[in-house]
Amino acid sequence: MTLMTSWVESANSADTDFPLNNLPYGVFSTNALEPRCGVAIGDQILDMAALEEAGLIELSEEPVFDVPYWNDVMELGVDAWEALRARLIELLSADAPEQASVAPHLVPMADVLLHMPMVVSEYTDFYAGKHHATNVGTMFRGAENALPPNWLHIPIGYNGRASTVVVSGTDIHRPNGQLKAPDADTPSFGPCKRLDIELEMGAIVGTSTDMGQTVSVAEADEMIFGYVLLNDWSARDIQAWEYQPLGPFQAKAFATSISPWIVTRAALEPFRTSTPEREKELLPYLQEPGPMLYNIDLSVIIEPEGGKQEVLARTNYNQMYYSAAQQLTHHASSGCAMNAGDLLGSGTISGPGKSERGSLLELSWGGKEPITLADGSTRSFIEDGDNMILTGHAQGEGFRIGFGACEGRILPAKRFP
Amino acid sequence: MTLMTSWVESANSADTDFPLNNLPYGVFSTNALEPRCGVAIGDQILDMAALEEAGLIELSEEPVFDVPYWNDVMELGVDAWEALRARLIELLSADAPEQASVAPHLVPMADVLLHMPMVVSEYTDFYAGKHHATNVGTMFRGAENALPPNWLHIPIGYNGRASTVVVSGTDIHRPNGQLKAPDADTPSFGPCKRLDIELEMGAIVGTSTDMGQTVSVAEADEMIFGYVLLNDWSARDIQAWEYQPLGPFQAKAFATSISPWIVTRAALEPFRTSTPEREKELLPYLQEPGPMLYNIDLSVIIEPEGGKQEVLARTNYNQMYYSAAQQLTHHASSGCAMNAGDLLGSGTISGPGKSERGSLLELSWGGKEPITLADGSTRSFIEDGDNMILTGHAQGEGFRIGFGACEGRILPAKRFP
The missing domain is CATH 2.30.30.230 (Fumarylacetoacetase, N-terminal domain)
Incomplete structure (x- = not known):
């Protein structure tokens, strides 16, 4: 084309x-x-x-x-x-x-x-990037146990909060929350100290299903109205203390940013590509009848307050292990009703290389290897005043299908209580 | 009164x-x-x-x-x-x-x-019953590690699925899902074999907050429009395989039932009671300025297909460790916007005694101690055709504030794929 x-x-x-x-x-x-x-x-x-x-x-x-x-x-x-x-x-x-x-x-x-281009009915976030899951798992559980046992079988997801999905350009206050340092006896409450981005794509469900209805992967693919860039802002320290045993809650609830333009499935059609070869055979309900990922170049950019934009990472949506269609099929597999306007976050997209990582947690390896910026300052996590920008496009012959930017500046925490 | x-x-x-x-x-x-x-x-x-x-x-x-x-x-x-x-x-x-x-x-x-008495904006489920958390923790991790380290500090919650919250009397199909027996090499896909109820109260948020806004416990209490009975249907086998590391997803997504009448906070006013004494002092933002739980008698009833109703458990909402007001304050503490119509599940309500447990998982102790019904049949989990009924009321002097029933019959699983 x-x-x-x-x-x-x-x-x-x-x-x-x-x-x-x-x-x-x-x-x-x-x-x-x-x-x-x-x-x-x-x-x-x-x-x-x-x-x-x-x-x-x-x-x-x-x-x-x-x-x-x-x-x-x-x-x-x-x-x-x-x-x-x-x-x-x-x-x-x-x-x-x-x-x-x-x-x-x-x-x-x-x-x-x-x-915002749509009313978000409900927001679900997945965890379908293998390099990301391996990086995070290695940091938290060691290389031997990096991937949870279910990871190669299930597109793991959890329900997120729809009320705080905002359009690119919306300022975000640094969240407060319960924090507990590994060596502290008791938790404290205050501003997040390990604030992060997650580079994701968001798939927008366009057609609804009834409660009790299930859909094949081919049907799920047809249900997707389009895609946006998505930044699943994450408070790593709040998350570390709260997430056992029921998953992320306030660590992700304060904000999720999306790019303002819904790029349709039809526009992305020429850029279809397959998910990677499977290490374990998927159960039949999750097998794809054709290529259902897309070849989309993605970048993470930081713009410190008063400073210049600087690329922190480049990767591609084709790095994902599960497509949005597979995620949607799994989402409805219990009979869960899906609605037009449901937003599915892909999970953080990281490639295999050090410069292909879609979160600061991975880029600074949990804060152990801070990133040095052009102005000489360093970053392990986001500082107040930083504008964090995601960009993406599919590259055709002499044209590109762009998403516009997905950006948000971090403002200081508000006082509470 | x-x-x-x-x-x-x-x-x-x-x-x-x-x-x-x-x-x-x-x-x-x-x-x-x-x-x-x-x-x-x-x-x-x-x-x-x-x-x-x-x-x-x-x-x-x-x-x-x-x-x-x-x-x-x-x-x-x-x-x-x-x-x-x-x-x-x-x-x-x-x-x-x-x-x-x-x-x-x-x-x-x-x-x-x-x-349904309202449009559910979003649904959040908590885990605030200490006897329930202790019972489940003991079964899964042993008595020594029953409560997670954060449990006495945080009203633990996770986002649930609003699209499948249904009114009492709605039939529920047994969900399908990925299952993996502890001794199996690989997972399979099929009907849930360990289908359960969770006896909960649902608090309905009546006033909205903006993104970035926080609320005190006293303000949160005022924001609550009323309460319903809530059955957080749970597929224990799907949950066991899927829930690490990001929490319950399809195991809870297929259905949540609520009683049809919103009992207002004003009607429950005479029945206010305090949460229990704290084993660890709560952080200031979670401390209650007054009694914010309610004394509400609750029952779990089973009605096998063609059989008679039989009480399986009796307990009281006053057994909870955290009130809905505390949960709402925590929910908004990161700046998460709350909306009118948000539904907050209390978490499973169990008392200290064996006959006070709010789930079959606890009543049958993970299936090890099946319950014998009046007709001689036994139950470890729910069978097709069982109608599961929750009832509740606050008992006054010569009157009661009732909730009506919260019931749902389980139909056989649909075939998928």
């Missing part, structure tokens, strides 16, 4: 995140416009509510784009998703006869505020 | 669950009426949508009762909750002048279908 050209000139550059091949879905507002659905094209956003109002697109009898979320479109189902993409490509292609009527509904990206 | 009398005669009996002192909130429908808000009084339900339509109650400029959930009322805030209760007592008291105009809006409970 090569670049598809558009009459929106800025969409035809080899290094834009948003060529006609992409067409990701977001929610934007301006001084004049209330939050509404929009589609990114080059350096512009197509105002979908205005387009619908003008009769240039009609997905449903009721308007679906004049709301600040894409959940209504998701609920129309896969056929509607395909029709929407086809119509958008038609309207925005270089030779589109509708150019003159569509052009007035473009809004420069520089003038907008971006919001 | 003694019985408050009503002109609804059936509400004046010493053994009704729903005297005027109670006035719990539910959602009902009939052949003629769409699901709407209702209040239980004796053997009747007051149709709140009709009452509002008739101008007999006005909480807000917009109608709030003609919808199938109480979330809108929750969001009006504590003052509105108090005004609502005061007005209902006024309208339903024995000497109420409005009797003739209110009476036409009563619907016999025998004629209705009960629905």
Whole structure:
């Protein structure tokens, strides 16, 4: 596949995140416009509510784009998703006869505020990166017992907190919590001292299942509406003290950031790739009928307060051991009802190399090997004022499918109690 | 406090669950009426949508009762909750002048279908019963290490799945899942063989907090709209294989049942009692300024298919080590945003005695001491066709504040894949 050209000139550059091949879905507002659905094209956003109002697109009898979320479109189902993409490509292609009527509904990206692209129904976070799980397991339990016995059989996941999933650009206060140093007799309560990121992809479930219903991996793949970058902010010291025996809770509950644009499954289609060869054969319900991961280059960037951006790590989504489709199949396998707007975090994505690690915990090896930044300062974990940025794109021939950035600056802890 | 009398005669009996002192909130429908808000009084339900339509109650400029959930009322805030209760007592008291105009809006409970009383925003389950945690810990880790080191300091909790919280009376299919016998080399996939209940109370958060906001225990107590009985159905064999290192997931995701009536905090006020003396002093943010548990008698009942109901255990909510207010304070302590409609499971409630245990896992001691039923059959865990029933009430002088039943029958597993 090569670049598809558009009459929106800025969409035809080899290094834009948003060529006609992409067409990701977001929610934007301006001084004049209330939050509404929009589609990114080059350096512009197509105002979908205005387009619908003008009769240039009609997905449903009721308007679906004049709301600040894409959940209504998701609920129309896969056929509607395909029709929407086809119509958008038609309207925005270089030779589109509708150019003159569509052009007035473009809004420069520089003038907008971006919001959460959907209402998150529920948020589930997985632990499907083998290099990450091995690194963390080695630090905590030793190399011999790095991977838990179930890890090669189950896409391990836990329920996260949907109420604190926020869009890129939202400042995050350093959380307070119960902490206990290994040599302390009793715990204390105060600001997290080991604040971390987790580089992840988020898959957005677009169609719902009933309680008691199960889905095959092929069906699960079809249920996915699109993908975002996801930073699963983690308070490592709170986590260490609280997580036995029922898993992470407040260590992850304070914030999860996502990139503002939902990149559709259709846009990523040319970049499909397979999960790695299995060390243990998967149970039949988890076996993939085809390639269900994607080749997506990912970076972790730090921007200290008043300083310059600096890349800390580069890796790829193709490093995962389980795909989002496998995770979704497992999620519904007990009969758990899934809903449009459910967000599935992939788990931290790390590659095999030292510079391919998707968390500071791994990059600084638990704080034992602090990272030295260009300004001479060091980091084991995040400091107040640091802006942490994730970026990602799939690289095509002369074009790329970008996600936009997923960033968040850490503000000092609030006083409590 | 003694019985408050009503002109609804059936509400004046010493053994009704729903005297005027109670006035719990539910959602009902009939052949003629769409699901709407209702209040239980004796053997009747007051149709709140009709009452509002008739101008007999006005909480807000917009109608709030003609919808199938109480979330809108929750969001009006504590003052509105108090005004609502005061007005209902006024309208339903024995000497109420409005009797003739209110009476036409009563619907016999025998004629209705009960629905979920609210939209569950998110569901969190705690692990705050010391006898339960000690019993389970003893079975799995031995008496020496029964309680995890954090247990006396943190109200341990984990995020559950809101999409499968269902109202009492909903049938539940036995879940499938990954299982691995201790002596097996590899896991298999199939129906759960160790299906269990967990006797819990559910606290419903009625007011929201912003991300980054924290609340004291006293504030948290005020945020609670009311309580329900809650059965946290659990697949023990799925749980045993999946739960390390990130906690329960599919073992709990298939279903959680709640009783249909939200019993308000105001109705339970006379039954407040304190959490037990602390073995370790709690950190200041978790210390209670007053009694925040409630004295509520609870029972677990089994009804085998075609058989008779039989009590398996009796205990009391006053056995908990942490109150819902403490749990809510901890939940928000990292800055986690809380929303109206959030449901907090107390954790399994067990007393010190053998007949006071709130799960079959404890009652049959992990299957080693099967329970013999009246019909001569035995149970280590739940069998297909068993109807599992939780009941609860606070006992006053000549009246009781009842919750109605929380029941669910187990149907055979569906075939998957």
